[in-house]
Amino acid sequence: MSEPVIRMEKIVKTYYQGKPNELEILHGIDLVVNQGEFVSIVGESGSGKSTLMNIIGVLDRQTSGNYYLEGQDVNSMTDEVRSAVRNQRIGFVFQNFNLLPRANALKNVMVPLMYGQTRVKTQKERAMEMLAMVGMEERAMHRPNELSGGQKQRVAIARAMINDPAIILADEPTGALDSKTGHMVMDLFHKLHEEQGKTIVLITHSQELAAETQRIVTILDGEIVAERGGEH
Amino acid sequence: MFFENIKEAITSIFSNKMRSLLTMLGIIIGISSVIIITTIGGSIQSTLTATLNSMGGNTVSTYVEARYPENEEDWETWVYPTLEADDYVTQEMIDGLIEAYPDEVKGVAASSYLGSGQVKDVADSDNYANVNLNGVTPEMLEYMKLELYAGRNLTDADNVGQKKVCLIADTMAERYFNGENPIGEKLSVTTSDGNIFDLVVVGVYEYNQALFGKVDTSIPEKDRVTEMMIPIQTSFKLQGTEQTGYEYFNILLTPLADVEQATLDITAYFEEVYADNEDFHIYAYNMQSDMGMINTVINVITLAVSGIAAISLIVGGVGVMNIMLVSITERTREIGVRMALGAKRKTIRQQFVIEAIMLCLIGGTIGILLGIGIGALLGQVAGFVIQNMYSEYANYIIMEVHPSGMAITLSLFFSMLTGVFFGYYPANKAAKMEVIDALRYE
Ligand SMILES: Nc1ncnc2c1ncn2[C@@H]1O[C@H](COP(=O)(O)OP(=O)(O)OP(=O)(O)O)[C@@H](O)[C@H]1O
Ligand SMILES: [Mg+2]
Numbered sequence: 325m326s327e328p329v330i331r332m333e334k335i336v337k338t339y340y341q342g343k344p345n346e347l348e349i350l351h352g353i354d355l356v357v358n359q360g361e362f363v364s365i366v367g368e369s370g371s372g373k374s375t376l377m378n379i380i381g382v383l384d385r386q387t388s389g390n391y392y393l394e395g396q397d398v399n400s401m402t403d404e405v406r407s408a409v410r411n412q413r414i415g416f417v418f419q420n421f422n423l424l425p426r427a428n429a430l431k432n433v434m435v436p437l438m439y440g441q442t443r444v445k446t447q448k449e450r451a452m453e454m455l456a457m458v459g460m461e462e463r464a465m466h467r468p469n470e471l472s473g474g475q476k477q478r479v480a481i482a483r484a485m486i487n488d489p490a491i492i493l494a495d496e497p498t499g500a501l502d503s504k505t506g507h508m509v510m511d512l513f514h515k516l517h518e519e520q521g522k523t524i525v526l527i528t529h530s531q532e533l534a535a536e537t538q539r540i541v542t543i544l545d546g547e548i549v550a551e552r553g554g555e556h
Numbered sequence: 557m558f559f560e561n562i563k564e565a566i567t568s569i570f571s572n573k574m575r576s577l578l579t580m581l582g583i584i585i586g587i588s589s590v591i592i593i594t595t596i597g598g599s600i601q602s603t604l605t606a607t608l609n610s611m612g613g614n615t616v617s618t619y620v621e622a623r624y625p626e627n628e629e630d631w632e633t634w635v636y637p638t639l640e641a642d643d644y645v646t647q648e649m650i651d652g653l654i655e656a657y658p659d660e661v662k663g664v665a666a667s668s669y670l671g672s673g674q675v676k677d678v679a680d681s682d683n684y685a686n687v688n689l690n691g692v693t694p695e696m697l698e699y700m701k702l703e704l705y706a707g708r709n710l711t712d713a714d715n716v717g718q719k720k721v722c723l724i725a726d727t728m729a730e731r732y733f734n735g736e737n738p739i740g741e742k743l744s745v746t747t748s749d750g751n752i753f754d755l756v757v758v759g760v761y762e763y764n765q766a767l768f769g770k771v772d773t774s775i776p777e778k779d780r781v782t783e784m785m786i787p788i789q790t791s792f793k794l795q796g797t798e799q800t801g802y803e804y805f806n807i808l809l810t811p812l813a814d815v816e817q818a819t820l821d822i823t824a825y826f827e828e829v830y831a832d833n834e835d836f837h838i839y840a841y842n843m844q845s846d847m848g849m850i851n852t853v854i855n856v857i858t859l860a861v862s863g864i865a866a867i868s869l870i871v872g873g874v875g876v877m878n879i880m881l882v883s884i885t886e887r888t889r890e891i892g893v894r895m896a897l898g899a900k901r902k903t904i905r906q907q908f909v910i911e912a913i914m915l916c917l918i919g920g921t922i923g924i925l926l927g928i929g930i931g932a933l934l935g936q937v938a939g940f941v942i943q944n945m946y947s948e949y950a951n952y953i954i955m956e957v958h959p960s961g962m963a964i965t966l967s968l969f970f971s972m973l974t975g976v977f978f979g980y981y982p983a984n985k986a987a988k989m990e991v992i993d994a995l996r997y998e
Contacts, residue, residue, distance in 0.1 A: 383896055384992040404900055410991075411898020422893045422995075426567055438560055439898040483897070 327395040329491050329523045330357040330380060335389035337375050337546075349375050350546045352389065357491070362517045362524045364534040367543035373527045374495055376543065380525065381416050381493045382406050394490055411439050415484030417494035421476040423468040429455060429479045430464040436487050454482035458512060474505035481512055491523045492516065498533065510536065558910075565911035568883070569918065579879040580919030582872025583974065586865040587920045587967045591927025592934065593861040594963035597854040599935035602958075603942060604850060615665070615699065615806040616819050618826075620645060621839040637835035644801025645838065647693075647715070649829055653807070657821050660813040665699030666805035667692045670791045672781065673747040675732060685732045687724075687784040689745065689753075691791020695808050697723075697761065707739040707759030714758075714787040721790075722755040725782035727763045745784070753794055755786060807840070815842045869970060872919065873978035880912050880982035891986050892994030905980075905987035912979020913972055920971025927967075928959045 337350040349372045357363055365373050378384035379391060382398055391398045393413065401409065410416075423432045433451040455461045458478040468476055477497055484492055494513065498506030510533050516522040526537060534540050542550040569576045620643060625634045650664045670689035677683035690696075694710045705726045714721055722743065729738045738757045745753045763782070772780065792799050809818050819842050826838035884891070891904060899907075935957035 378992055381896070383995065407895070407898050407900040410896060416896055422889070422896070424890060424893065426571055435894070436897045439894070439900070439903060487898075 326359060327392075328356045328358045329361075329394055330355060330525075331390075331392040331395075332356070332380075333390040335376070335379060335386045335391060337372070337379065337384075338387040341387060348387075348546065350379075350386075353546075353548060355541065355548065357523060357525060360517075360521045360523055361539060362513070362526070362537045363539045363541060364526045364528055364537040365541045365543060366528060366531070366534050369529075371543045372546040373543055375546075377493055377495050377525070377527055380491075381414050382410050383416075407439070411436055412487050413490045415481075415487070415489035415492045417477070417480050417484050417492065417497045419496040419499040421468070421473075421480050421500075423476055423479060423483075425468055428465050428467050429460060429471070429482075432468070432479055433483045433486055436483060440487060451482075451486060454486050455479070457485070458482045472505075473501050474508055477501065477505075477509050478512065481509070481516075485516065485522075491525065494524065494526045496527050496529065498528065498530065503530075506530070506533070558906075561907050561910045562914065564907065565914040568911055569915055572883075575879065576915060576918075579875050579915060580872070580922065582868050582875050583916055583919035583971055584872075584923040584926065586868035586872055587923025587971060588927035588930065589868070590862055590865040590967060591924050591959055591963055592931040593858055594960040595928065595931025595957070596935050596938050597858045598960045598963075599931075599957040600938050600942065601851060601854055603939050604847060614809045614811065614813070614815065616809065616815065616822055616840050616842050617804075618645075618807055618822065618838060618840045619804045620836050623833075623835060623837055639803065639836070641798040641800070643833065643836045644799055644803055645805065645826075646801040649801075649826075650807075652829070653822065653825050656825055657818070660809055660818040660821060662808040662810050663695040663698075664693055664802065664805050664807055665695045666788060666802035667696060668788050668791050668795075668799075668802075670786070670795060671747050671749065673745045673753075673784075675743050675745050675784075677732075678744065683732065684778070685728050686779060686781040687728070687745065688781060689747065689791070690783055690785050691788035692785045693788055693805075696785065699806055699808060700764070702764055703762040705760040705762045706737075707757070709759055710785065710787050715789040718790045718793045719787060720753065720755050721758045721786065723759045723761055723785040724757055725763045725784075726760050727780075728782040728784075729757075729760045731777060751794070755784075761785075815844045818842075866970075869974055873916070873974040876912055876915055876975065877978040877982055879915075880908060880979055881985070883911075884908065884982050884986045887986075888989065888994050888997040891989055892991055892997065895989070895991040896995060901987040904989075905983045908983030908986050909976060909979045912983065913975030916971040916975035916979075917968065920967055923971075924959075924964055924967055931959055932957050 332353055332355040335350055335353040335355075336348065339347040339349060353376060355376075365376070367373050375384070379386050380393075382393070382401075385399070393409065396409075398406070398409070423429075424435065427435070430448070430451050433454050434447055437447045437450070452461060452464065455464050458481050460475060460478050460482060463471060463475060463479075468479075471479065477500075481492075481497075492513070497513075498509050501509060513524055513526065514536070517524055524537075526533075528534050537553070539551065539553040541548055542552075620639065622637055625631055647664075654661045654663070668691040670691055672686065672688050675685040675687060692710065693715065694712060697704065697709050706729075707723075710721065710723060713719075724732075724738065724743075732738075733741065738760060741757050743755050743757060745755060747753070786794075788802075789800065807818075807822060809815065819840050822840045823838070826840070830837045894904065939957065
């Protein structure tokens with residue numbers, strides 16, 4: 325079997341380390357996500373899902389344990405390399421969209437290209453393609469405050485996809501949306517997974533949405549307590 | 557990336573117009589005051605320079621002056637000596653001066669006013685022209701910065717031979733000769749005291765408004781007076797005087813000559829030539845020494861204002877730093893998002909430094925434009941004041957108001973420097989944020 329996209333060994337995250345109010349949130353997480361998997365992470369509020377997701381997304385650092393992204397030891401990466409990894413290998417979708425307010429949809433989608441190494445002449449066409457993929461090409465010139473929540477999230481997904489990342493990480497992407505819109509966004513993830521074979525890790529509070537994924541990882545108080553589905 | 561950063565910086569600055577403008581205020585005031593003062597200073601300097609040049613910049617003014625008594629008690633019995641024919645400065649002395657200082661001295665512009673007169677057409681009594689008759693050396697044309705329009709200038713040979721030739725103004729030639737070629741034509745001039753001289757036209761010079769003043773249109777065209785020039789030796793002969801030398805004259809210098817040094821050399825030369833003359837000696841001076849003092853005063857003022865401007869630039873810079881810190885705090889989430897999408901620390905730093913630079917450059921540019929406007933206005937006023945102060949030279953005063961290119965370049969440079977200096981700290985603060993903390997910032 326080829327190298328998994330994510331391989332985590334005994335990941336521990338501690339806040340306020342060495343202080344009297346020291347707080348261990350993740351207590352040694354072991355997690356493997358293979359190429360092309362669609363995994364959901366569930367668990368009650370405060371259980372540490374986002375904390376884990378931020379480590380996976382190279383937004384945060386673990387306190388101890390090993391994390392290999394596509395076989396590369398993330399812990400030993402320099403700041404610059406971590407930026408490049410976020411830019412090239414990871415597509416993040418946030419609950420609150422996190423679009424740049426002053427830029428229109430097209431510009432927002434192009435931001436990762438701006439920070440990339442390669443100078444592509446066809447940046448605009450590429451961004452338009454992404455917008456078309458999420459059905460937003462007609463709103464390319466609209467600013468975020470002129471878009472609905474579902475539309476914003478579709479723009480955010482287009483942005484996450486533009487550098488053809490190894491993995492899409494989505495932390496409650498439907499959390500701010502009503503259930504109908506949430507389903508539409510969810511369908512988009514399924515489309516990316518099925519048509520493009522994208523590896524996707526999704527945090528959700530909805531049992532219904534989680535059930536649609538291939539594998540459900542349940543976290544309780546910073547530990548993985550159950551795994552259902554999957555093709556190990 | 558760089559270009560996109562500039563675009564983003566401008567978007568960000570313009571999305572907060574009022575705040576940006578208030579932030580720029582210190583820089584606008586600092587820069588505009590420098591531009592204003594350099595524009596005014598520059599226009600005073602160049603007006604004076606141009607004026608003095610038009611009155612003889614690269615020349616030494618020279619005249620025959622009585623030797624005043626050295627002791628105070630002698631003043632009471634002293635009477636101003638009469639100028640005899642052999643007290644004047646002769647062309648030979650000038651030639652000797654040129655020979656002694658060939659690198660400095662070029663010639664002499666001397667004139668002798670013969671009086672007013674009227675050119676009368678024998679064939680047509682309605683055709684006449686009013687003129688002033690001036691005896692001049694050939695160098696007069698150059699000294700007065702007059703252009704020859706047709707024919708030739710007067711020559712040394714005209715002087716030596718006391719030829720009855722003349723130069724006339726193009727305005728007069730045009731009208732009196734009714735468009736026909738005046739060169740070689742004979743003119744009959746009747747002077748105000750009744751003498752009649754016949755003169756042959758050898759050249760026509762271009763009338764110069766700056767030199768002779770605006771044409772007085774209240775006088776009918778045919779009655780307007782123009783200057784007619786004849787060889788100075790001819791004028792002496794026509795006057796019937798024994799005088800062959802000059803009393804007041806200007807010595808023309810070579811372009812490379814140092815005016816101060818030449819003045820000293822000329823003084824020394826004539827001290828020797830006039831050593832035996834008990835009554836008179838030669839006094840030589842130049843206007844550039846006056847100019848030097850005015851320049852010093854203007855430079856000191858410019859420097860003082862620049863100092864004040866530097867302080868306001870620093871104050872403005874602190875304002876920029878302050879607003880950048882506020883802006884970075886406000887945009888912490890945005891910084892986090894950018895980092896999450898792959899922006900490197902140095903890219904974030906660059907973005908905010910560029911924003912600070914743009915803020916300062918826009919402020920600087922507004923300051924420059926404001927300064928040019930106000931400076932031009934005040935420069936005009938300053939020129940007007942000079943013109944009134946020296947109203948007797950009003951015709952010679954040439955107004956030149958333009959902002960200093962050097963000041964503009966330096967202003968832009970220093971606004972940019974302010975942006976870099978005061979933008980770096982906030983930008984670095986932004987760059988040092990941890991991506992997760994920035995993203996979670998509320
Ligand atoms: N920066 C931090 N400093 C201190 N404690 C933190 C920090 N970030 C998270 N925590 C704590 O870690 C725990 C897990 O938080 P996390 O955001 O991972 O929960 P979650 O499972 O995503 O919850 P939710 O479903 O509500 O989003 C919480 O108790 C939280 O208070
Ligand atoms: Mg969470």
